[in-house]
Amino acid sequence: MPELPEVETARRLIADLGLGRRIADVDDADTFVCRPHSPGKLREALTGRTLTAAHRRGKAMWCETSGVDSSAGPGPDLGIHLGMSGRIVIVAADGWVAEGGDPPGRDAQPRKAAWDRFTLEFADGGRLSLFDKRRLGRIQLNPDIDALGPDAGEVALAEFRALVTKGTIAVKARLLDQSKIAGVGNLLADQMLWKAKISPATPVNHLRRQDADRLYRALRSVLESAAARGGAHTGDVIAARRPGGTCPRCGAEMRHGTVGGRSTWWCSREQAWSAPASELLPEAASQR
DNA sequence: ACTCGTGTTAGCTG
């Protein structure tokens, strides 16, 4: 299930194998994945064009398209979001298949054709599909990319500090807010908070400058290692996200709860959160 | 049978 590193893999796949191929037909029959949905709308908008570039910001991808002929202006952008279980599958003219997105190894059963939610049929006989079991992926023309914050892999330290520390929300919930920082999902958030030794429940206004800076460095290194190792699920602490799991660093028991509406795991020793004494009620402070 | 989930978002509240 894709976070930033998996989406980048999918984007690169499209950039390498999907560009410059004439779109001969479009299957946009899925009434939930293709939005806004009027059957045939995407077919009408895309047939006769080619994809000319593949971009990504956070977990959102979009492809530029060519004019239907050389005299026409460029076509609409094709927005692609993989959701929780989406994967890009590209079939070459000779039938060779390449995939990127949701790691195939984790659900390696044969692909059912019914799970291809959107397909570009190329004139060369190949195709590009959004394969998505849960149908939470999205295909959309001209997606509003500016609604997203800066890409998590490109945000600068000063910008990160400003975006992450304003307000009172739990730091993990803020990291998951795509309008602030784009690309961090549930696993990357747990991994980077663990790496920075910060409790996921810490209200962001309680983060000191040194905490925010440590979290920023954790973001950089977690993205880098996830990209190198093949996805967000390869993080050191991810294997410990299970009942009975222990911290890979100190051996303490891992705790589980819900933060920002998502399943969350943290080290009971290194990521314990306690409010500064000045913010506790008098009776609570006296118990410390 | 029943619960959970690596994501997003409409709709509600203060």
Place this chain on the structure above:
DNA sequence: TCAGCTAACACGAG
């Protein structure tokens, strides 16, 4: 209007 929270979406896996 904004920040923050919750339920809903869909469906396969355990």
